[in-house]
Amino acid sequence: DIVRFLQALPNYRAAVDHSHYTDKELKQAYEREAEILGTSLGDGEVSKREIVADINTLVDLALLCESMDWLSTNIKTIPAIVSAPSGFGAGLKLNEKFHAYIASAARNFESIAHKCLLFLHLEMRIECFHYLGQEEKVEGSESSEQSGGAGGASRLAHRLLAFHEHASALLADSALAYIMSGVGEMMSAAVVWRWQSAAGAGAGAEARLAAL
Numbered sequence: 001d002i003v004r005f006l007q008a009l010p011n012y013r014a015a016v017d018h019s020h021y022t023d024k025e026l027k028q029a030y031e032r033e034a035e036i037l038g039t040s041l042g043d044g045e046v047s048k049r050e051i052v053a054d055i056n057t058l059v060d061l062a063l064l065c066e067s068m069d070w071l072s073t074n075i076k077t078i079p080a081i082v083s084a085p086s087g088f089g090a091g092l093k094l095n096e097k098f099h100a101y102i103a104s105a106a107r108n109f110e111s112i113a114h115k116c117l118l119f120l121h122l123e124m125r126i127e128c129f130h131y132l133g134q135e136e137k138v139e140g141s142e143s144s145e146q147s148g149g150a151g152g153a154s155r156l157a158h159r160l161l162a163f164h165e166h167a168s169a170l171l172a173d174s175a176l177a178y179i180m181s182g183v184g185e186m187m188s189a190a191v192v193w194r195w196q197s198a199a200g201a202g203a204g205a206e207a208r209l210a211a212l
Contacts, residue, residue: 002040006118009033015178016114030182037125038189046130052123055162062167065116065175072109078102120167120179124160125186131156132190156187 006012010021011029021029052058079094079102131152160183168176 002037002122003118005036006033006121011178011182012118015117015174018174026181030185033182034125034185034189037122037186038192041126041129041190045133046126048130051127051130055159055166058120058123058163059166059170061116061120062170065113065120066170066172068109068113068116069172069175072106072113075102075106075109117175117178124163124179124183127156127159128183128186128190131159132187 009029009032010019010025011033013019014021014026079099082092083094133152160180164176164180167179171179
């Protein structure tokens with residue numbers, strides 16, 4: 001399962017648990033990730049309908065990710081605030097049921113935040129295969145005119161920069177780093193797949209994203 005695989009890697013744990021890992025450990029994690037995802041994504045072309053075309057949707061997900069993380073963190077402080085002698089609860093003694101309810105709500109918000117983070121992380125990598133899997137457009141051709149004259153690499157760069165520009169104002173540094181770091185390794189995997197595909201090693205795309 002791709003999700004469980006990603007969640008077990010040091011780069012994910014560093015993003016969600018703020019665990020400390022060396023630069024070497026993180027680099028190895030991104031390389032391993034690119035290898036596995038490249039194998040999963042690399043058996044066929046990623047079509048336009050398989051990516052999130054509207055950058056605003058990705059920005060909304062980034063905002064949702066950070067909002068859910070904020071709620072999860074702050075809702076955990078409610079029992080301490082309510083039960084504090086100087087708080088608005090005037091030292092109210094809370095029962096175990098209330099504590100359990102707060103803990104459950106915090107976990108739910110945290111789960112949503114983590115799902116948004118993983119989605120954005122995977123989306124950036126799927127887009128690497130989508131854009132780099134396309135032929136570079138020949139200037140003056142019909143396909144070039146339809147795409148504004150830009151080839152796959154140029155459009156990928158535009159997408160990555162646009163997302164980073166918008167998301168950097170919303171996401172915590174650790175979350176943004178998890179999404180954007182390792183993209184270089186994934187781009188390399190996409191280029192290798194394109195070369196193999198051009199050599200006749202490509203296959204159909206029907207079941208490629210099933211594992212995701």
